[in-house]
Amino acid sequence: MQVCRDIKALQKLCSKLEDIAFVPTMGALHKGHMSLISKAKASGKKTVVSIFVNRAQFNNEEDFNKYPQTEERDLSLLESCDPDIVFIPSEEEIYPEGFEKQVIAGKVAKEWEGADRPGHFDGVTTILAKFLNIIRPEVLWLGQKDAQQVAVVANMIRNLNFSVSLKVAPIVREADGLAYSSRNVRLSKFDRQRAPEIYRGLKKVRAAFEKGERQSSSLESILRDSFKEAGLPNPEYAALVDSRDFSLVKEASDSSLAIVAMCLGKVRLLDNFKMKEEPHEW
Numbered sequence: 001m002q003v004c005r006d007i008k009a010l011q012k013l014c015s016k017l018e019d020i021a022f023v024p025t026m027g028a029l030h031k032g033h034m035s036l037i038s039k040a041k042a043s044g045k046k047t048v049v050s051i052f053v054n055r056a057q058f059n060n061e062e063d064f065n066k067y068p069q070t071e072e073r074d075l076s077l078l079e080s081c082d083p084d085i086v087f088i089p090s091e092e093e094i095y096p097e098g099f100e101k102q103v104i105a106g107k108v109a110k111e112w113e114g115a116d117r118p119g120h121f122d123g124v125t126t127i128l129a130k131f132l133n134i135i136r137p138e139v140l141w142l143g144q145k146d147a148q149q150v151a152v153v154a155n156m157i158r159n160l161n162f163s164v165s166l167k168v169a170p171i172v173r174e175a176d177g178l179a180y181s182s183r184n185v186r187l188s189k190f191d192r193q194r195a196p197e198i199y200r201g202l203k204k205v206r207a208a209f210e211k212g213e214r215q216s217s218s219l220e221s222i223l224r225d226s227f228k229e230a231g232l233p234n235p236e237y238a239a240l241v242d243s244r245d246f247s248l249v250k251e252a253s254d255s256s257l258a259i260v261a262m263c264l265g266k267v268r269l270l271d272n273f274k275m276k277e278e279p280h281e282w
Contacts, residue, residue, distance in 0.1 A: 001079060003086045007094075007134055010087050014048065014135050017084065021045035022137035022164075024128060026053045028068035028182035029077050032172040036141045037081045039169050047083040048135055055091060057123030068182055087135075094130065103129045106159070108245050109152045112237055112259065113270075124149055125156045132162050140164050145171045145179050147257060147272045148246050155245075171271075173199065179271050191264035194232060198260055201226035202273035205240075205258045209275045214251045216240040223258060236261040236268075243274065 004010045014020060021040035025033050040047045051074055058064035071088065078086055105114070105121035114121050132140070140157075142150050150168050157166055172180050177199035178192075187195060201223050208222050216239075223238050240249050243257040254276035261270050 001082050001086060002084065003075065003088060005088050005090065005093070007089065010048075010085070011134060013085055017046040019045040019139075020135060020137040021047050021139040021141060022131065022135050023047065023049045023083070023141045024131055025049060025051055026067065026182070027051040027074050028070050029074045030180045030182060030184075032143055032145060032180035034077065034081055035172045036143055036169050037078070037083055039167075040139070040141050041081060041083065043139065045139060046085075048085045048087060048137065049078060049083045050087040050089075050131060052087075052089055052094065052127070054094075054123055054127045056095070056126055057120050059117045059119050066186070068185070094127070102126050103156065103160075105152050106155055108155050109148070112239075112241075112246060113148050113261070116236055116261065121149070121152045125152060128153055129156065129160065129162075132164055137164055140166050142166065142168050143171065144168050144272070145181070145270065147243065147259065151244060151246055170277075177203075179269075181269065183267050183269070186267045188265050191267065194230065195264055195269060197227065197230035197232055198262060198269060198271050199273075200230070202258050202260065202271060206273055206275055209252055209256075214253075216249050216252050216256075219252055219258065223260070227262075233262065233264070236263065238262075 004013060021043055023036050023040050037047060037049055053067050055064055102122055103125040105125045109121035142153060154166050157164060174180060176196040178196045204226050205219050205223050208219055213219055219240055220238060227235060238260045240252050240256050240258055241247060242249055243255050249256050252275055256275045257272050259272045
């Protein structure tokens with residue numbers, strides 16, 4: 001495992017590798033990240049992992065400042081899955097003085113996370129476009145937990161003709177169903193105990209779908225009623241969308257996705273559930 005902090009040095013290293021799989025992260029690694037890296041390694045490709053807390057995708061300075069910075073711990077965890085290269089650039093290395101270019105995320109980024117976090121997805125597409133240009137991977141691995149981000153990045157890859165295949169790993173969950181997230185450590189004991197109710201509500205939606213319910217309004221009511229019965233706060237959003245473009249659907253289908261964003265205390269949690277599991281590849 002080689003740690004690199006310089007773009008030119010990284011480009012030199014990558015130029016000597018064939019068939020690169022790239023896993024971008026913002027650090028504060030957990031089992032979800034480890035699963036992504038393990039899948040990339042298992043594919044037989046050389047694996048590059050980035051650790052970069054991208055200020056450009058935070059619309060809230062306080063949220064950026066609270067994001068865990070755990071480089072020493074992250075590197076220790078990465079040794080166990082042994083990627084070929086770990087790229088840990090400084091902010092100045094990625095965004096030097098005078099940097100002006102930005103990749104606009106487009107229509108798929110307008111609603112949901114895009115509406116609640118203005119500029120967030122523009123920050124995501126900008127940093128990933130830079131990383132793809134620097135590393136030139138054959139495969140990009142992302143996690144299903146950030147489902148709208150997956151759709152945004154897939155759209156960017158198509159529109160800008162990046163020669164990269166996008167693969168998506170399923171959500172990794174804790175034993176009680178809570179999706180792994182770097183933010184989970186900030187949950188109070190009370191909120192951590194009730195957080196799995198988000199997943200239980202999503203499972204009720206899919207159970208109703210499997211029994212034949214197709215009306216999105218009915219499925220959304222099942223989800224919101226489940227949250228209410230569990231004593232959870234009103235979600236920022238809870239909806240049935242098309243998994244490719246994140247538009248609302250009137251009737252759910254196998255490709256539909258139930259999506260949720262909810263604040264428990266000061267911690268904002270995201271989760272989603274496909275109506276039918278399918279290969280995670282775009």
